[in-house]
Amino acid sequence: MRARLYDAVALVEAGRPEAGATVAEDVFARFENAGGEWGAHEQLEATNEQNYEAFESHLSEFAEAASTGEAGAAREAATAASDNLRSATLGRTDESTARAFELQLLGSRVRNAGLVAAAGHTAGAAAVGQATLAAFERAAVHDAVEEAAPETYETFEGELESVIEAADAGDGAAAHEASEASLSAAVDGAYALTDSQTAGAGELAVAQARAFDATAVSKLGGPGRGVAHATTLTGYRAQAYDAARLAAAGETTAASTLVGELFADFEGADAHDPFEEADAESYESFEAGLSALRSAIEAGEDTGEPLATVDESLLSGVTALAGEQAPTLAAAFFRARLSDARQRYANGEPEAAATLAEGVFERFERNEANLHETLEETSEELYTRFEEDHLAALIEAFRNGDDDAVATHSDGVQSTLFEFQTAFAGTTAVSAAGAAYTDARVFDGVVAAHRGDTDRGAALVGSAFEYFERGAGGFHEALEDADHEAYESFESQLGTVRSAVEAGEADRASEAAFGFHDQAVAAADAVVGSGGGSLGELPGTAAQETFQAFETARVHETLETADHDTYESFENSLGEFVGAVREGGDTGDAVGQFADHATRAQFAVVGALGDAPAAGAANEEADSGSGDTEVVGGPNVVDAEEVPDDATVVDVEAVAFAPEEVTVAAGETVAFVHRGGEAHNVLAYADQIPEGAPEWNSAGADSEAAAVDAWDSQRRGGVVSGQAYLRTFETVGEHGYYCVPHEAAGMVGTVIVEE
Secondary structure (H helix, E strand, O other), X not given: OHHHHHHHHHHHHOOOHHHHHHHHHHHHXXXXXXXXXXXXXXXXXXXXXXXXXXXXXXXXXXXXXHHOOOHHHHHHHHHHHHHHHHHHHHOOOOHHHHHHHHHHHHHHHHHHHHXXXXXXXXXXXXXXXXXXXXXXXXXXXXXXXXXXXXXXXXXXXXXXXXXXXHHHOOOHHHHHHHHHHHHHHHHHHHHHHOOHXXXXXXHHHHXXXXXXXXXXXXXXXXXXXXXXXXXXXXXXXXXXXXXXXXHHOOOHHHHHHHHHHHHHHHHOOXXXXXXXXXXXXXXXXXXXXXXXXXXXXXXXOOOHHHHHHHHXXXXXXXXXXXXXXXXXXXXXXXXXXXXXXXXXXXXXXXXXXXXXXXXXXXXXXXXXXXXXXXXXXXXXXXXXXXXXXXXXXXXXHHHHOOHHHHHHHHHHXXXXXXHHXXXXXXXXXXXXXXXXXXXXXXXXXXXXXXXXXHHHHHHHHHHHHHHHHOOHHHHHHHHHHHOHHHHHHHHHHHXXXXXXXXXXXXXXXXXXXXXXXXXXXXXXXXXXXXXXXXXXXXXXXXXXXXXXXXXXXXXXXXXXXXXXXXXXXXXXXXXXXXXXXXXXOOOHHHHHHHHXXXXXXXXXXXXXXXXXXXXXXXXXXXXXXXXXXXXXXXXXXXXXXXXXXXXXXXXXXXXXXXXXXXXXXXXXXXXXXXOOOOOEOOEEOOOOOOOOOOOOEOOOOOOHHHHHHHHXXXXXXXXXXXXXXXXXXXXXXXXXXXXXXXXXXXXXXXXXXXX
């Protein structure tokens, strides 16, 4: 929990105060739920009521400082809260144990600096490193570790100084590497300060901290690809309303075609699978609703119910995929709907315009996509301007037929929502929202063209073009910088739609509009990709390092000996967490499950598993594990002494194949020889072998899936100490392979077979 406080500080130092505040809120929630005799909540309250109250006060101060980006104040409050928690530790342990834990905490703080630097925030990393060095120099553990383990002390402090130097020089990779060495020294130092069981419990706590680091570092970039996918769904929301409007105007064929094209586009969209994975129920509801909407249009029936189903399903998808950036995209959708209202007013439909605007007001009041609360939290002044000064007044102006007031307040709601977007989100998310808004305006122009209003349609498409050319909150420049070809295609396709609308060719305009929709999605994807949304492989690397560190940790064997089932649950939940991070999805449940199992593991290594809190139920399969199931080899698993002299040898180490890539001639044999760690297996990826090549694995199974099942159910295909797996390669090409139990740690390799 103390390490999490410093995760939040690191995020604030890196210029992501909102992310830091979110972590602080999570710390408070975990503290409140940390019940039971040995939970942090009860421990702190039991040892010192005043400390307990002070902790909650300091945590509140920290959250406030974090939300406003006051790094110094946030660090002071976090340190004070951390000291309160340290008091709880001292209430149950001796000073040597507290010092050991303190050193491990300092090591985790150093790693924060390394990860922040690797994410490109080197100035913030240097600040984190400097603060950690100052904390170490004034801590009681400084002299204690220098006396108990002078070499470890030198390594820890020297590597910490290297982190700061590398960060100051803008070398994120070097800072990250040095931070790993410093953390490793901190763990070693803890073993010199206290008994091995206690130090082992601390090492498992470090693993917890590492896992939370991986989730924290993902917040350092811009939004991930989920925002780009949510942009697609936001465009669909607007298009569904356009189809309903065309149907209401008697343009049945055009409306039905629009829905059909939307459906076809979705089936081939990059957002299709992520939507299904993020919210399967809403995905199915969307497809069913879209089909019902088309049927209603073609039958001349009311479209209200199926339209609502489509919209609600897409909204759920946007929220699931965009996460904390959902309000940014919701603002884009509101802008599009309010633009529709103004268009209806211009068409001589004041009541329809007022009703539409009232619908937006109702959505806002029920906090659709958390926009209401986020706008209010971001700026009270913007919130008041949007809701009271302009939106309510716009509805009244529509009904009164007051053209001047309509113009004033329509511009007011648009500018206020746009200001919110730029205040709340970075350029990347604003650009994605800009793509969605532009997409919606283009389809509005097409709707006008189908209704025979060529001039208004051309004006609407023209306004979308002008919005983009004026900068669109940085979207124009961001797209041009991210992918010049995508930028040119975006502008070119926008011009094609405009030409078709101006020519009164509504059907061609519809076709061109869907082409533009694809360009808008590609533009959002390009900007998100270049804006640090995925941070490359860094979050996955950080998670993978957690697994690798455990596989070579002193506590690894200690935990396995203490309680094998707890060991299995710990390792399995860690593997699932690493997989979740590498997939780029929501890691909240996975990291929570791992944290629970890590807590139980800490109790196990100190011989107090009976006092441990129960782990969550989501990992019951991991809990059941395989117990002490004996590892069984396969038909080509032999004693290491039987490896042919002419075989190419790949060493199977604790969490790596070495070398990771080998090249052999067709007909030659590769020997995968166990050199370290637990039992391993070797499986070819079914989709990473040459066409026509047979699947291969150490279990002798017919397929990758069967080999995985054989390992999971029987531990068949294992290679243990003193053994090797032999494979003769006949098919030319690259053969990718991995170890099932250690894939999450990056245990993969490639055999290249040449003629």
